[in-house]
Amino acid sequence: xxxxxxxxxxxxxxxxxxxxxEKESGRRKxxxxxxxxxxxxxYQLVAQILDIEGTKILIKDFDDTFGSKTLDQHIYDxxxxxxxxxxxxxxxxxxKVVANKEPKEETVYFRGKKLPxxxxxxxxxxxxxxxxxxxxxxxxIEFRLERTWTGTLVMDxxxxxxxxxxxx
Numbered sequence: 437x438x439x440x441x442x443x444x445x446x447x448x449x450x451x452x453x454x455x456x457x458e459k460e461s462g463r464r465k466x467x468x469x470x471x472x473x474x475x476x477x478x479y480q481l482v483a484q485i486l487d488i489e490g491t492k493i494l495i496k497d498f499d500d501t502f503g504s505k506t507l508d509q510h511i512y513d514x515x516x517x518x519x520x521x522x523x524x525x526x527x528x529x530x531x532k533v534v535a536n537k538e539p540k541e542e543t544v545y546f547r548g549k550k551l552p553x554x555x556x557x558x559x560x561x562x563x564x565x566x567x568x569x570x571x572x573x574x575x576x577i578e579f580r581l582e583r584t585w586t587g588t589l590v591m592d593x594x595x596x597x598x599x600x601x602x603x604x
Contacts, residue, residue: 443601445514448545520599539579
């Protein structure tokens with residue numbers, strides 16, 4: 437079986453697309469966030485279009501596009517305006533933290549929803565922090581200006597690495 441996995445950002449949300457192809461039968465299954473969306477025969481070479489929040493994703497054999505861009509270009513463009521981290525919460529649940537790289541926007545999505553009541557601390561003009569807590573876990577995004585804004589997520593005093601999406 438051939439399995440390809442993609443993490444696709446749309447605004448502040450990441451979606452997982454999994455494409456499974458059974459070599460013997462040629463049956464192809466396309467899943468969106470674990471839900472089966474398409475089941476067909478790969479030898480028919482039919483391109484499938486998934487619509488996610490009004491954005492069209494064209495799925496072909498090893499040549500997938502996102503609107504008019506390649507998936508890699510779309511992920512790169514998204515990374516210019518958004519920072520993403522994946523964290524493991526108490527109880528082993530995983531979720532993503534997505535923040536607008538412009539800290540004055542104070543827009544952070546956590547567990548798929550926009551966080552209300554974020555505490556912003558200005559340290560200097562070129563530094564600021566956004567802080568919140570969840571189930572007794574303290575989170576802080578430290579922004580600093582280095583030509584563009586860069587962010588570091590700190591979860592209970594430990595730095596969380598940036599999320600690296602699956603691209604096939």
